[in-house]
Amino acid sequence: MPESKKILEVKNLKKYFPIKKGKYKEGQPAVKAVDDITFDLYEGETLGLVGESGCGKSTLGRTILRLYEPTGGRVLFREEDISKKNKKEMRKLREDMQIIFQDPYSSLNPRMNVFNILAEPLLAHGIFKRGPELEAYVKDLMDRCGLPSYYCYRYPHQFSGGQRQRIGIARSLALNPSFVVCDEPVSALDVSIQSQIINLMKDMQEEKKISYIFISHDLSVVKHISDRVGVMYLGSMVELADKEVLYQNPQHPYTKALIAAIPIPDPKKRKELSVIQGEIPSNVNIPSGCKFHPRCPFAKDICKQKEPAYREIQKNHFVRCHFAGEFE
């Protein structure tokens, strides 16, 4: 990663959901969806976040944007602590940080047509007033997102999943944000449509120098689009590195297992896919010590007792494992 400017710094971020109703209080039993996560995001970079369901990757994305109030830790956006902003300041800041959702069906208001969906953020932030200029801007935006502009009076139910996702992307990009959280944007789409959307997102990034946090459970997609990749397990970041390093030389046993479990589209390379046994524990009863130790083929006594530190074993290669760097 060339040393460009940091756009986002996430420091010891925590988000706990109390099991009982109401606000989380110290020491209560809670679902630790995001548990002490630290990383930086640079300008124009894509950071991929992978992990299995329930690992907290979506919650992390939303907590960074303060769609969920963090339980602890800080998020610095352009060196300003966003958790200290009041409602009005936060609203202003939202022009610059956006999110793209997974489900192209529930993320669009079924009672608004495309034009209104795309124009509303521009009107709400006072960037345009109603009139021909707004119309021209929206049509240009649709055009760049691969939506014919004569579609602008149609309603979401008249579009296919892929087209709806294009509308969602256009809406997120309408305000020209410099940072976008992409929450599984292609998981609900077919393969041939998926590649169209990924290309669109890359084009937009190049055009506008956007930084992405790209959340997905699909390691191949993440590898394709990201510069760096972080792997999450039960609310913790277990490994974070440049993508080539991470995929070529994974250090955490969980990362190794994830990569090995991907079915490779080549019948000549058939292999015994299941490398790790067992299932992800619920994140209410998190195992002691290293969270991964019950499933880890290399687990030793220390793993059961002591939680490993999140350490940098090489420049820009972070691992949370006692034995990182010692594996072959």
Place this chain on the structure above:
Amino acid sequence: MSINKKVLKVEDLRIYFHTKSGDAKAVDGNHFTMYENETLAIVGESGCGKSVTAMSILGLVDKPGEIMPGSKIMYTGNVPENAEGLNLAQASDEQIREIRGNEISMIFQEPMSSLNPVITVGDQITENIMTHEDVDAKAARERAIELLSEVGISRPEKVVDNYPFQLSGGMCQRVMIAMALSCKPKLLIADEPTTALDVTIQAQILSLMNRLKEKTGTSIMLITHDLGVVAQVADHVNVMYAGKVVESAPVNELFENPKHPYTIGLMKSMPSLADKEERLSTIEGSVPNSLYLPKGCYFADRCPFAMEKCKAEQPSDTKIKSRHHVWCFLHEEEDHAGK
């Protein structure tokens, strides 16, 4: 491979949904043969008719859907070699019920919602066994425990008394497989069995399915959209597009020597771990609406090699080599050479 016994032969299967705006051709000419001890993968994107095909085999196509006259689904799993067998497209409800769950069984995409939430796992399996076989409750329960341990559930004697909500998604899918296998079916239909599961759990389920096939010789029909899964478990592959089979080949042949532009496009548009390309290649456009299918080849609109002919008529079956067929005008010549 072809020494194996034929279990199912589907010919000219057409399933139309009669709607107010006309007939939606969900499946429009599907054909394949399934053999014992072989996994046939049916690959395609959503709406290509792969699930409807599976439903039709079990007689689960409901109104407004109709299996059009002339469609043949010949089940030969329970008759001697070379005998005619039963045409499931025309069989009575009674005949199909006899076969369903017994000779042919199915597992679904959503394991959680395919199990009844208020009945224990064990009772659901034993019920299936006792419907089709003449055994008493105690023997059936023992069989259930045995099946659960066969599908890799540890402590099956405890799990047998659990309710589905007490189990994770992967466990539920194992239970579904155990239930599907409870009557030693000749044919197992798996409709996207791992799509709802995480990648490490998917890996476990896929290797379980491979192991079971080798052990029991069951013929498996695997419906999926994931070419990675296909490459790992299938023996033979049918690629479907807009209700039609466009290419059919043994798995190695298909990945080495794909012929149909759609198959090629699909393979190229998948991001792979190995590639270093900056851009993914795409198939432009989207799948045609099954109400307004074009006159010619259904893929012609999106095909980079489309010729005049492709828009005018529908391509017919072209044989590339043994068991490799493609429905595309580009390869017509090769067929003549082959003969």
Place this chain on the structure above:
Amino acid sequence: MKKKQNIILENGEHIDVVGPWTLAWRRFKANRIAMAGLIIFLVILVSVILVPIILGIDVNDYDLSSTNLAPSAQHLLGTDKQGRDVFFRLFLGGRISIFVGVLAAAFTVILGSIVGGVAGFYGGRIDNLLMRFTEVVYSLPFIPMILAVSFIMLWVPQEQKLLVVALIIGALSWPGLARLVRGQILTLREQEFMQACEALGFSDFSKIFKHLMPNVFSLIIVNATLGMASAILTEAGLSFLGMGVQAPTPSWGNLMNLARESQIFLNYPWQWAPAGIMCLLTVVSINLIGEGIRDAFDPKALR
């Protein structure tokens, strides 16, 4: 901004640019039973408004010299025991019954959607408080309450009596709607488009009125229609028992009340039967419309 185009794609596929409202209206039109209901209801509505005006009779007109007449050309449905024209009273009574129904439904909708909407949107303690209150009202026994309250309200002058009846019906019927609206809003709030509103920095005002309300609207309309039908029935029941609209003001309920006199019941069916038939027709037609609207708005069919 108003121009709408229909689009024809290259492959001949027609795509209409239709909004959810137009689409719902089209589906409603295609539903013959619902359309029949709508036509019947409109005919009844127009006639209860126009017939009394055309006849030009006053409510207090009576002619003791011509009592209990059989139907004739002059009195289409004869006269009652005070010599009043039954045909006139039937339509005037219809006007009042439907007016009470509309008013009661309006009260129900206003109270129900405000309470349900506020509870659903703000959640937390407000939600808790409002829903407990709703449950209290919900658990009041409907008929005894209405009888008791309207008995207490007997001192109210005749002309305002029907307002009171409508108010009581409305005040006791809103909890059902409030629960529905709250449930719907809670589901909507979980939808990603509401999170998108937050992420895009929209104001609460826009979130409520542009994004939430239009999505609850269909639910409210359906309930308002069905609520109107049941309010008409409740009014009829109350008036039948003598607790509703009071004579000389007619309503379908107190017209039917005449049947309680066995003399009239046996000998002069034209005095009470038409009111029963009209009431039945109205309620059935409104219910058909309500069911039609519900089907037309079915979100599953929207896709």
